Amino acid sequence: MDAKPELFRSVPTEVRPYLTELVRRTRAVCGPQLTAVIAVGSLALGDYRHGRSDIDLTVVVEGPPPPAVLRELGDALDHRRLPCPAAGLELVVYAADFALVPSGEAGYLLDLNTGAQLPGRAAFDTAGAPSFWYVIDRSVAHQDGITLYGPPASEVIAAPRPADLYTAIRDSVREHGDGEGHLADNRVLNGCRSVVYCRTGRWLAKRDAAVQVAAAEEDFRPLIEAAVRSFERPRAAALSLPAPQVRAFLAWVRARVDAAAASA
Structure with a gap:
């Protein structure tokens, strides 16, 4: 099946070529083992910001292909x-038979990170890898890829099955709660997105989710609005957010996720 020029028009002009x-x-x-190339993340949710966002892609292949083919693709x-x-490319390759079955596992054949603002990484083995990133991305892909x-x-x-997805969301919130390696604005906005998913069962763009949570939660509104302002700047110019307030907000988010998971 050929590439779809009409769908390329739904992504920002800066990244189409x-x-x-x-x-x-x-x-x-x-070759013929390729099943699909799917844009996920901010591209799929309509919130890509050039100079700030990554390009997140999911590739589905028949096979799995030999390791040499996966290495060649990474190269x-x-x-x-x-x-x-x-800011970078985050590309994950799955076998077609794995991708078709709901799973809480990482399950990738290749996890490639590359770009000017990303540490280079090409992983071919899921051993020891946290699964939550991949579970959430597959949920977004199924919804809006x-x-x-x-x-x-x-x-x-x-x-993904609801139990697996809520586990992934809980693990994501815990990861952002620790804070290591994440911009403060992204921690807050991912928290907003998790809360809105738990309330609505749909993934929204980070800024859209932030608007909803800020409107409903007056105590956290200044922090969320500051996170949105920071997110609209390049990564290198991100604003500093008060660490105690960020931790308190993410603790609140985690309680909302736990409550939603318990009632699912």
Whole structure:
């Protein structure tokens, strides 16, 4: 199945040439084993910010392909060979039979991070890897993934089971609560997105979720509004947010997630 030019028009103009070339290289490496290339994350949710956001992609393949093919794909998409115009590329490859079945596992064949603002990483083994990032991304993909090549995302990526998804959300909140390696604004906005998902059963863009939570929770409104202002700046110019307030907010988020999980 060919790439879909009409769907490329639903992503920002700054990244269209890059995505076109990325799909071309992925097809060249994977050949007939390639099932789909799907945009997830901020691209899928309509909140991509150039210079701040990553490009998040999910690739689905038949097979699985030999390890040499996965290594070749990682090399072909490395920032040094295909410069990423965004903050970075986070690309995950799944086997088609794994992606079609609800799972709480990481389950990837390749997890590639590359870009000017991302530490380079190409992982081929899920041993010891936290699973929550991947479970949440597959949930977003099933809901709103933008197919750049192949069938609709919901036909190739199953929605996680509610118990697995709530476990993943809880683990995500715990990770952001610890704070290490995460910008403060992103910690707050991911917390907003988690709360809104627990209330509505749908993933929203971070800023849209922030508007909802700020409107309903007056005590946290100044912190959330400051996080939104910071998120609208480049990563290097992100604002400093009061650490005690961030921790208190994320503790509140975790309590909301625990309550939703208990009633699911």
